[in-house]
Amino acid sequence: MTAAHVIFLVTAVATLGAALYVVTARNLVHAALALIASFFGVAIIFVLLQAGFLAAVQVVLYIGAIAILIIFAIMLTRRVMQDTGPQTNRQWWVAAIMAAVLFVALLVSLGLVPSLQDVTQPVTALPSPDDSLRQLGKSFVDPNQYLLPFELASVLLLVALIGSIVIAADKKQP
Protein backbone atom coordinates (compact mmCIF):
# COMPACT_ATOMS: atom_id res chain seq x y z
CA MET A 1 0.00 0.00 0.00
CA THR A 2 1.52 3.25 -1.10
CA ALA A 3 0.17 6.76 -0.79
CA ALA A 4 -1.29 6.50 -4.31
CA HIS A 5 -3.32 3.43 -3.30
CA VAL A 6 -4.73 5.22 -0.28
CA ILE A 7 -5.62 8.31 -2.31
CA PHE A 8 -7.24 6.16 -4.97
CA LEU A 9 -9.33 4.19 -2.48
CA VAL A 10 -10.48 7.27 -0.55
CA THR A 11 -11.35 9.08 -3.79
CA ALA A 12 -13.16 6.06 -5.22
CA VAL A 13 -15.27 5.62 -2.09
CA ALA A 14 -16.09 9.35 -1.96
CA THR A 15 -16.97 9.43 -5.67
CA LEU A 16 -19.22 6.39 -5.46
CA GLY A 17 -20.86 7.61 -2.26
CA ALA A 18 -21.62 10.99 -3.84
CA ALA A 19 -22.92 9.24 -6.96
CA LEU A 20 -25.21 7.05 -4.86
CA TYR A 21 -26.52 10.16 -3.10
CA VAL A 22 -27.16 11.77 -6.51
CA VAL A 23 -29.45 8.94 -7.59
CA THR A 24 -31.26 8.50 -4.27
CA ALA A 25 -31.61 12.00 -2.76
CA ARG A 26 -35.10 13.49 -2.38
CA ASN A 27 -33.91 17.06 -2.57
CA LEU A 28 -32.66 17.75 -6.08
CA VAL A 29 -30.47 20.69 -5.05
CA HIS A 30 -28.63 18.40 -2.62
CA ALA A 31 -28.35 15.85 -5.43
CA ALA A 32 -26.77 18.48 -7.68
CA LEU A 33 -24.23 19.38 -4.96
CA ALA A 34 -23.37 15.69 -4.56
CA LEU A 35 -22.98 15.55 -8.35
CA ILE A 36 -20.35 18.30 -8.10
CA ALA A 37 -18.52 16.27 -5.43
CA SER A 38 -18.62 13.25 -7.71
CA PHE A 39 -17.22 15.25 -10.65
CA PHE A 40 -14.43 16.48 -8.40
CA GLY A 41 -13.60 12.90 -7.43
CA VAL A 42 -13.31 12.00 -11.11
CA ALA A 43 -10.95 14.97 -11.57
CA ILE A 44 -8.74 13.58 -8.78
CA ILE A 45 -8.77 10.20 -10.55
CA PHE A 46 -7.56 11.99 -13.71
CA VAL A 47 -4.71 13.53 -11.72
CA LEU A 48 -3.76 10.07 -10.44
CA LEU A 49 -3.68 8.93 -14.07
CA GLN A 50 -1.32 11.82 -14.88
CA ALA A 51 -3.78 13.52 -17.21
CA GLY A 52 -3.54 16.95 -15.62
CA PHE A 53 -5.03 18.82 -18.56
CA LEU A 54 -8.10 16.62 -18.53
CA ALA A 55 -8.45 17.13 -14.77
CA ALA A 56 -8.47 20.90 -15.31
CA VAL A 57 -10.97 20.55 -18.15
CA GLN A 58 -13.11 18.32 -15.93
CA VAL A 59 -13.24 20.96 -13.20
CA VAL A 60 -13.84 23.88 -15.56
CA LEU A 61 -16.32 22.18 -17.88
CA TYR A 62 -18.23 19.75 -15.69
CA ILE A 63 -18.26 21.64 -12.41
CA GLY A 64 -18.14 25.12 -13.90
CA ALA A 65 -20.59 24.67 -16.74
CA ILE A 66 -22.68 21.52 -16.68
CA ALA A 67 -23.33 21.38 -12.93
CA ILE A 68 -24.29 25.08 -12.89
CA LEU A 69 -26.60 24.50 -15.86
CA ILE A 70 -28.24 21.60 -14.03
CA ILE A 71 -28.71 23.72 -10.89
CA PHE A 72 -30.30 26.44 -13.03
CA ALA A 73 -32.70 23.90 -14.53
CA ILE A 74 -33.60 22.61 -11.05
CA MET A 75 -34.30 26.13 -9.82
CA LEU A 76 -36.42 26.95 -12.88
CA THR A 77 -38.55 23.82 -12.56
CA ARG A 78 -38.70 23.55 -8.79
CA ARG A 79 -42.30 24.52 -8.06
CA VAL A 80 -44.03 21.47 -9.51
CA MET A 81 -41.59 18.88 -8.26
CA GLN A 82 -41.88 19.19 -4.51
CA ASP A 83 -39.26 17.43 -2.47
CA THR A 84 -41.82 15.31 -0.69
CA GLY A 85 -43.14 12.04 -2.00
CA PRO A 86 -41.25 9.33 -3.84
CA GLN A 87 -38.66 10.47 -6.34
CA THR A 88 -38.44 7.10 -8.06
CA ASN A 89 -40.94 5.46 -10.37
CA ARG A 90 -42.72 2.21 -9.69
CA GLN A 91 -40.14 0.03 -11.46
CA TRP A 92 -37.21 1.23 -9.36
CA TRP A 93 -36.50 -2.29 -8.06
CA VAL A 94 -36.24 -3.61 -11.64
CA ALA A 95 -33.75 -0.80 -12.32
CA ALA A 96 -31.76 -1.73 -9.19
CA ILE A 97 -31.63 -5.41 -10.20
CA MET A 98 -30.59 -4.52 -13.76
CA ALA A 99 -27.84 -2.18 -12.53
CA ALA A 100 -26.54 -4.86 -10.15
CA VAL A 101 -26.61 -7.50 -12.90
CA LEU A 102 -24.77 -5.13 -15.25
CA PHE A 103 -22.13 -4.45 -12.58
CA VAL A 104 -21.56 -8.17 -11.94
CA ALA A 105 -21.43 -8.83 -15.70
CA LEU A 106 -18.83 -6.09 -16.18
CA LEU A 107 -16.69 -7.43 -13.31
CA VAL A 108 -16.93 -11.00 -14.64
CA SER A 109 -15.97 -9.89 -18.13
CA LEU A 110 -13.08 -7.96 -16.59
CA GLY A 111 -11.96 -11.19 -14.90
CA LEU A 112 -12.22 -13.10 -18.18
CA VAL A 113 -9.48 -11.02 -19.81
CA PRO A 114 -6.30 -12.35 -18.23
CA SER A 115 -4.02 -9.81 -19.87
CA LEU A 116 -5.78 -6.98 -18.01
CA GLN A 117 -5.23 -8.56 -14.60
CA ASP A 118 -1.54 -7.94 -14.20
CA VAL A 119 -1.23 -4.49 -15.76
CA THR A 120 0.13 -2.36 -12.95
CA GLN A 121 2.57 -0.20 -14.93
CA PRO A 122 2.18 1.70 -18.20
CA VAL A 123 3.51 -0.48 -21.01
CA THR A 124 5.85 2.26 -22.18
CA ALA A 125 7.12 5.31 -20.36
CA LEU A 126 4.63 8.15 -20.13
CA PRO A 127 5.55 11.33 -21.98
CA SER A 128 6.16 14.25 -19.67
CA PRO A 129 3.04 16.38 -19.01
CA ASP A 130 4.42 19.25 -21.08
CA ASP A 131 5.17 17.00 -24.03
CA SER A 132 1.79 15.37 -23.75
CA LEU A 133 -0.01 18.71 -23.76
CA ARG A 134 2.08 20.01 -26.67
CA GLN A 135 1.35 16.86 -28.64
CA LEU A 136 -2.36 17.20 -27.89
CA GLY A 137 -2.44 20.80 -29.07
CA LYS A 138 -0.56 20.00 -32.25
CA SER A 139 -2.75 17.03 -33.09
CA PHE A 140 -5.81 19.32 -32.93
CA VAL A 141 -4.58 21.37 -35.88
CA ASP A 142 -2.80 18.67 -37.85
CA PRO A 143 -4.80 17.64 -40.95
CA ASN A 144 -3.32 14.15 -40.71
CA GLN A 145 -4.50 13.70 -37.15
CA TYR A 146 -7.55 15.22 -35.50
CA LEU A 147 -8.32 18.40 -37.43
CA LEU A 148 -11.62 17.04 -38.78
CA PRO A 149 -12.98 15.76 -35.42
CA PHE A 150 -11.95 19.08 -33.86
CA GLU A 151 -13.88 21.08 -36.47
CA LEU A 152 -16.84 18.73 -36.18
CA ALA A 153 -16.87 19.24 -32.41
CA SER A 154 -16.85 23.01 -32.99
CA VAL A 155 -19.80 22.76 -35.37
CA LEU A 156 -21.60 20.49 -32.88
CA LEU A 157 -21.15 23.06 -30.11
CA LEU A 158 -22.44 25.84 -32.37
CA VAL A 159 -25.48 23.75 -33.34
CA ALA A 160 -26.15 22.92 -29.70
CA LEU A 161 -25.85 26.61 -28.76
CA ILE A 162 -28.31 27.77 -31.42
CA GLY A 163 -30.59 24.78 -30.84
CA SER A 164 -30.89 25.27 -27.11
CA ILE A 165 -31.60 29.00 -27.54
CA VAL A 166 -34.33 28.23 -30.08
CA ILE A 167 -35.86 25.44 -27.98
CA ALA A 168 -35.82 27.27 -24.66
CA ALA A 169 -36.79 30.71 -25.97
CA ASP A 170 -40.22 31.97 -24.91
CA LYS A 171 -41.97 32.64 -28.21
CA LYS A 172 -44.87 34.56 -26.68
CA GLN A 173 -42.72 37.39 -25.46
CA PRO A 174 -41.38 39.79 -28.08
Next chain:
Amino acid sequence: MIPLSWYLALAAALFCVGFYGVLARKNAVAILMGIELMLNAVNINLVAFWHYLAPGLIAGQMFTIIVLTVAAAEAAVGLALIISIYRRRSTVVAEDIDLMKW
Protein backbone atom coordinates in the same frame (compact mmCIF):
# COMPACT_ATOMS: atom_id res chain seq x y z
CA MET B 1 1.43 1.38 -8.83
CA ILE B 2 -2.33 1.03 -8.83
CA PRO B 3 -3.50 -1.85 -11.04
CA LEU B 4 -5.50 -1.01 -14.16
CA SER B 5 -8.34 -3.27 -13.02
CA TRP B 6 -9.04 -1.03 -10.01
CA TYR B 7 -9.81 1.89 -12.29
CA LEU B 8 -11.96 -0.31 -14.51
CA ALA B 9 -13.90 -1.59 -11.48
CA LEU B 10 -14.46 1.99 -10.26
CA ALA B 11 -15.67 3.02 -13.71
CA ALA B 12 -18.02 0.01 -13.89
CA ALA B 13 -19.48 0.85 -10.46
CA LEU B 14 -19.95 4.53 -11.36
CA PHE B 15 -21.58 3.56 -14.66
CA CYS B 16 -24.02 1.22 -12.92
CA VAL B 17 -24.96 3.87 -10.34
CA GLY B 18 -25.69 6.30 -13.17
CA PHE B 19 -27.60 3.58 -15.02
CA TYR B 20 -29.81 3.04 -11.97
CA GLY B 21 -30.42 6.79 -11.76
CA VAL B 22 -31.47 6.98 -15.41
CA LEU B 23 -33.89 4.07 -15.09
CA ALA B 24 -35.37 4.78 -11.66
CA ARG B 25 -35.70 8.55 -11.27
CA LYS B 26 -38.93 10.36 -12.04
CA ASN B 27 -37.58 13.87 -12.53
CA ALA B 28 -36.17 14.54 -15.99
CA VAL B 29 -33.34 16.68 -14.57
CA ALA B 30 -32.35 13.79 -12.28
CA ILE B 31 -32.30 11.47 -15.31
CA LEU B 32 -29.87 13.89 -17.00
CA MET B 33 -27.68 13.81 -13.88
CA GLY B 34 -27.55 10.01 -14.18
CA ILE B 35 -26.46 10.35 -17.80
CA GLU B 36 -23.64 12.70 -16.76
CA LEU B 37 -22.45 10.12 -14.21
CA MET B 38 -22.39 7.44 -16.91
CA LEU B 39 -20.37 9.69 -19.25
CA ASN B 40 -17.88 10.34 -16.45
CA ALA B 41 -17.45 6.60 -15.94
CA VAL B 42 -16.70 6.19 -19.63
CA ASN B 43 -14.11 8.97 -19.40
CA ILE B 44 -12.35 7.23 -16.49
CA ASN B 45 -12.17 4.08 -18.61
CA LEU B 46 -10.73 5.92 -21.61
CA VAL B 47 -8.08 7.77 -19.60
CA ALA B 48 -7.13 4.60 -17.68
CA PHE B 49 -6.61 2.66 -20.91
CA TRP B 50 -4.60 5.56 -22.33
CA HIS B 51 -2.39 5.70 -19.23
CA TYR B 52 -1.66 1.98 -19.01
CA LEU B 53 -1.86 0.56 -22.52
CA ALA B 54 -1.12 3.35 -25.01
CA PRO B 55 0.63 6.25 -23.26
CA GLY B 56 2.50 7.16 -26.43
CA LEU B 57 -0.65 7.74 -28.46
CA ILE B 58 -2.58 10.93 -27.92
CA ALA B 59 -5.80 9.30 -29.15
CA GLY B 60 -6.92 8.31 -25.65
CA GLN B 61 -7.01 11.90 -24.43
CA MET B 62 -8.57 13.00 -27.70
CA PHE B 63 -11.48 10.58 -27.28
CA THR B 64 -12.04 11.93 -23.77
CA ILE B 65 -12.12 15.51 -25.04
CA ILE B 66 -14.64 14.60 -27.74
CA VAL B 67 -16.81 12.85 -25.12
CA LEU B 68 -16.61 15.97 -22.94
CA THR B 69 -17.71 18.15 -25.86
CA VAL B 70 -20.63 15.91 -26.68
CA ALA B 71 -21.61 15.81 -23.00
CA ALA B 72 -21.67 19.60 -22.86
CA ALA B 73 -23.81 19.81 -26.01
CA GLU B 74 -26.13 17.10 -24.70
CA ALA B 75 -26.58 18.81 -21.34
CA ALA B 76 -27.35 22.18 -22.96
CA VAL B 77 -29.93 20.79 -25.40
CA GLY B 78 -31.44 18.40 -22.84
CA LEU B 79 -31.95 21.10 -20.23
CA ALA B 80 -33.39 23.45 -22.88
CA LEU B 81 -35.90 20.72 -23.80
CA ILE B 82 -36.81 20.20 -20.14
CA ILE B 83 -37.38 23.93 -19.61
CA SER B 84 -39.47 24.13 -22.79
CA ILE B 85 -41.61 21.14 -21.72
CA TYR B 86 -42.01 22.64 -18.24
CA ARG B 87 -43.25 25.89 -19.75
CA ARG B 88 -45.84 24.19 -21.94
CA ARG B 89 -47.05 21.37 -19.70
CA SER B 90 -45.95 22.45 -16.20
CA THR B 91 -44.28 19.15 -15.42
CA VAL B 92 -40.80 17.68 -15.38
CA VAL B 93 -41.90 14.15 -14.46
CA ALA B 94 -40.80 11.87 -17.27
CA GLU B 95 -43.88 9.63 -16.91
CA ASP B 96 -46.27 12.55 -17.46
CA ILE B 97 -44.63 13.65 -20.69
CA ASP B 98 -46.60 11.16 -22.76
CA LEU B 99 -47.72 13.26 -25.70
CA MET B 100 -46.19 10.82 -28.20
CA LYS B 101 -47.27 7.68 -26.34
CA TRP B 102 -49.75 5.73 -28.40
